[in-house]
Amino acid sequence: MIRTAARPNPGKRPVAKGQSIPAPVGGWDAVSALADMPEDRAIALENWFPTPSDVRVRRGHIQHCDGMGSSVVDTLMVYNGLTAATSKLFAVTNGAIYDVSSAGTASATTETVANNRWQWINFTTSGGKYLWACNGTDAALHYNGSVWAEPVITGVTSSDIINVNGHKNRIWFVLKDSTKAAYLPTGSIAGAATTFELGGLFTRGGFLVAMSTWTRDGGAGADDLAVFISSMGQVAVYAGTDPASGTTWELIGVYDVGPPLGYRCFNKVGAELMLLNLDGVLPLSKGITLDQAAQTQVTITLNINSAMNAAARLYKGNFGWELTPYTKGTMAILNVPIEEGQTQEQYVMNTITGAWCKFTAMNANTWAVFKDNLYFGGNDGKVYQADTGAIDVATPIDAVGQGAYNYYKSKGKLKQWKLIQPLLTTDSDNRPAIGLSTDFRDNATLGTPSSTSSASALYDVALYDTDVYAVEGRTVADWSGISGIGQCASIHFRSRTGVVGETGDVVMRLNGFNTIHEEGGFF
Numbered sequence: 136m137i138r139t140a141a142r143p144n145p146g147k148r149p150v151a152k153g154q155s156i157p158a159p160v161g162g163w164d165a166v167s168a169l170a171d172m173p174e175d176r177a178i179a180l181e182n183w184f185p186t187p188s189d190v191r192v193r194r195g196h197i198q199h200c201d202g203m204g205s206s207v208v209d210t211l212m213v214y215n216g217l218t219a220a221t222s223k224l225f226a227v228t229n230g231a232i233y234d235v236s237s238a239g240t241a242s243a244t245t246e247t248v249a250n251n252r253w254q255w256i257n258f259t260t261s262g263g264k265y266l267w268a269c270n271g272t273d274a275a276l277h278y279n280g281s282v283w284a285e286p287v288i289t290g291v292t293s294s295d296i297i298n299v300n301g302h303k304n305r306i307w308f309v310l311k312d313s314t315k316a317a318y319l320p321t322g323s324i325a326g327a328a329t330t331f332e333l334g335g336l337f338t339r340g341g342f343l344v345a346m347s348t349w350t351r352d353g354g355a356g357a358d359d360l361a362v363f364i365s366s367m368g369q370v371a372v373y374a375g376t377d378p379a380s381g382t383t384w385e386l387i388g389v390y391d392v393g394p395p396l397g398y399r400c401f402n403k404v405g406a407e408l409m410l411l412n413l414d415g416v417l418p419l420s421k422g423i424t425l426d427q428a429a430q431t432q433v434t435i436t437l438n439i440n441s442a443m444n445a446a447a448r449l450y451k452g453n454f455g456w457e458l459t460p461y462t463k464g465t466m467a468i469l470n471v472p473i474e475e476g477q478t479q480e481q482y483v484m485n486t487i488t489g490a491w492c493k494f495t496a497m498n499a500n501t502w503a504v505f506k507d508n509l510y511f512g513g514n515d516g517k518v519y520q521a522d523t524g525a526i527d528v529a530t531p532i533d534a535v536g537q538g539a540y541n542y543y544k545s546k547g548k549l550k551q552w553k554l555i556q557p558l559l560t561t562d563s564d565n566r567p568a569i570g571l572s573t574d575f576r577d578n579a580t581l582g583t584p585s586s587t588s589s590a591s592a593l594y595d596v597a598l599y600d601t602d603v604y605a606v607e608g609r610t611v612a613d614w615s616g617i618s619g620i621g622q623c624a625s626i627h628f629r630s631r632t633g634v635v636g637e638t639g640d641v642v643m644r645l646n647g648f649n650t651i652h653e654e655g656g657f658f
Contacts, residue, residue, distance in 0.1 A: 149551070149653035154543050156626065156648040158190045159183075159536065162490025165442040169575050170623075172539040176438075177492075178625065182534035183645070184466075184483065185490040189560070192534045192632040192643040195524040196497055199510060201517045202240035204229035207476040208512025209251040209454070211235075211503035214266040214278055221280055223266075224505040226518050227251045232276075232283065235518045236505075246283045248273045252454060254298045254398055258306055260322045267324060271297030271311040277324055286325035291317050298398050300346040302361050303376050307346050309398075314343050316363060318378060331378055333363055333371055336389050341367035347401035349408045349419055360387065362401075362419065368394040368412060370423060390423040392430060396447060396456040404435075404460045404467050404486060411458050413447045415440065416469060436469070439482060439491045446471050446482075455479055459502040460486070461509050464522050468494075468502055468509075476500065476514055496527050525633030534630045534643075540575060540623045545654060552619040554651040557628065559611040560644040566613070567630040567645070573621025584631045610646075617650075626650075 159177035162185040167176065177183075183190040203226065210227035225244075226235045228251055233241040250272035258265050266278040267286075274285045274293040285293065291310060296317075298309035306324065308317045314334030319326050333343055342365065349360045349372070361373040370392055375384035393414035400411045408419045414427075415436035422430045436443045450456075455472030469482040481494040497519075499511035509521045519528075526532060543550060555569055570579030632643045 148655075150655050151553075152543070152652055152654050154541075154650050154652070156538065156541060156650065158185075158188075158645045158647045159538050160185050160187060160190060160488065160490060161438075162485070162488070163439055163442075163492050164539070165439040166437060167539075169540055174539050174541050176539050178537040178539065180492040180536045181495055182493075182532055183536045183630075184492055185485055185488065186644075187485075187488055189644040189646045190492075190536070191645070192532055192630055193494055194522045195526045195532055195633060196511070196519045196521040196528065197524050198528055199238050199518045199520040200226070200233070200235040200241045203231075203233050203243075203516045203518075205516040206230075207251070207500055207514050208516060208518060209500050210253045210255075211501050211505075211510060211512050211518070212253065212255045212266060212268060213257070213503050213505050214264075214280065215257050216264060216280055219506055222506060223278070223280075224503065224510065224518075225266075225278075226512055227253055228512070228516055235510075238520075241518070244283055246276065252398075256299050256301045256306075258301045258324060260324060262324075265324050267299055267301075267306060269293075269296040269299050269308070271295065275299075288319075288325055288328055290328035291330065298345050300348065302346070302348045303359055307361075309343050309346055312342055314341075314365070316343060316346060329379065333365075336371045336386075337365045337367065337369050338389075339365065339367035339369055339391075341365040341369075341394075344395050345398055345401050347408060350406065351420065362408070364392075364395050364400065364410065366394060368392045368427075370410075370419075372423070388423075391427045392417060392422055393427065394451075396451055397454065399457040402458045402460065404458070409435070409458055409467075411456060411469070413444075413451060415443045415447075416458060416467075435467075435484060435489065436482070436491070438489075442493075443482065446473075455500050457501065459504065459509075461502075461504055461522070462486075463504075463507050464509065470499060470502060472500070496530065496532070497521060531631045531633045534632065536628050536645075537572070537579075538626045538628075538648075540572075540625045542623045543650075543652065543654075547622065548654055549620065549622060550624070550652045550654050552617050552624060552650060552652040554614050555617045555626070556612055556614045556649040558646040558648065560642060560646060561609065561611055562642040563632075565630060565632055565643055566611075567628045567643075569615060569617065570627040571617050571619040572625045572627065573619045574623060576621075579625075579627040581627055581629050584629050612649075 161175035163180040164176035206229040208228040212225045214223040216222040232246040250270040253270045255268035269275040296308040297311035316331045317328040363371045370390045372387040377383045393412035410417045415434035421433040453472035453475040459468045467484040501512045568582045568584040570581040572579040
């Protein structure tokens with residue numbers, strides 16, 4: 136029997152059908168099978184941020200401070216004063232602490248350090264507000280709003296303090312390469328430290344990595360629990376106020392989780408204490424109630440589990456892992472250090488919807504939120520402000536995405552795609568490049584997206600009837616020809632937003648697609 140190539144059936148005319156495809160507001164999906172992925176998810180979503188109604192190209196970043204040499208900026212620390220005017224942002228790089236509160240050239244403080252990687256907290260006493268910091272190499276430091284100083288601590292060696300936490304009006308320490316914590320008297324930033332041994336609880340071995348505070352509603356109002364984690368992933372949870380008293384301090388339990396990723400493994404997103412470990416980002420309230428094998432299913436990184444799992448195992452030893460909540464941008468930013476001090480990317484979650492995406496081209500070693508704005512420390516001795524502007528310093532932002540494969544409500548039927556209409560909201564003349572992959576083959580051809588800026592005028596400066604007014608967000612819905620034959624298809628989209636020299640943000644939101652395909656008349 137001779138088989139012939141697929142050709143239209145002359146006895147049946149193809150039927151043209153239209154279909155609307157939503158924007159991938161469900162975010163990046165690195166866990167679902169390609170054949171069973173929800174249509175509002177994306178196989179890839181790089182530099183596109185999913186919102187509840189659309190996906191938008193992320194904003195850019197600008198240089199905030201230089202003048203600190205060319206070494207990696209490993210730490211950003213925020214001092215929260217009584218007012219915004221008294222608050223400070225500090226960067227640690229090149230063996231020194233710099234004041235980077237204002238844009239421009241950084242101001243060097245008098246503090247020189249041997250280790251640029253610090254952990255820190257803000258702590259308030261009757262004597263004032265303090266930024267308290269440690270790194271396990273240098274003596275601990277604190278800043279009181281005007282000067283840095285070394286707190287006088289007895290009972291432990293100050294340079295052994297590698298992590299710090301404020302819990303129930305006490306400063307607690309983690310002592311490096313040990314299973315010991317230590318704490319100061321209540322309301323104190325210095326003084327006699329009392330050690331607290333946890334080694335007997337850590338049956339897997341390892342050393343103490345971090346401590347945090349978990350606010351839990353126990354049924355009669357919220358209570359703050361002390362949480363300690365070992366390098367092997369054992370979590371000890373205590374309740375109470377005075378660790379020296381058996382009547383006011385008790386062990387709640389010891390729980391097994393995945394090993395933590397670095398000393399900055401704890402952070403709060405909303406009211407939930409999150410643990411960054413080999414299994415992903417684990418909400419502690421859900422994780423410790425489950426067997427370790429099931430904990431992945433309750434991580435907030437579940438939708439990107441495959442990517443998260445691979446990154447954690449490949450780069451677990453690299454410095455730079457941390458989770459930063461950014462409330463103004465409705466983001467939780469998970470920093471992924473691919474090559475320490477060289478290349479980083481970010482897995483970013485929309486805190487409203489739980490949808491994920493990936494940010495690239497922002498090589499950040501550390502992040503901080505200062506006066507509600509987002510900053511990161513670069514690999515080049517500079518501090519940058521993120522989530523602002525239309526470009527990355529002097530480089531247009533390249534955003535690429537690929538939607539889920541879609542059978543267009545007719546599995547098993549061959550289709551031929553003819554036209555596509557991306558639905559955009561934009562304030563510029565930028566247009567994305569569109570391509571199509573069929574039947575799980577990555578065979579899309581993408582051109583170069585257009586990237587031009589429209590002339591804009593400033594109020595009270597522009598000349599009437601001469602200058603062009605700025606274009607606000609408008610809907611663009613141009614049809615384009617597209618080619619593809621298969622049973623299912625995935626839409627690729629790429630945008631290059633912003634041009635060098637352009638100022639301000641550029642709006643580029645993708646609301647969805649309309650497509651036209653022919654169905655029937657084949658085989």
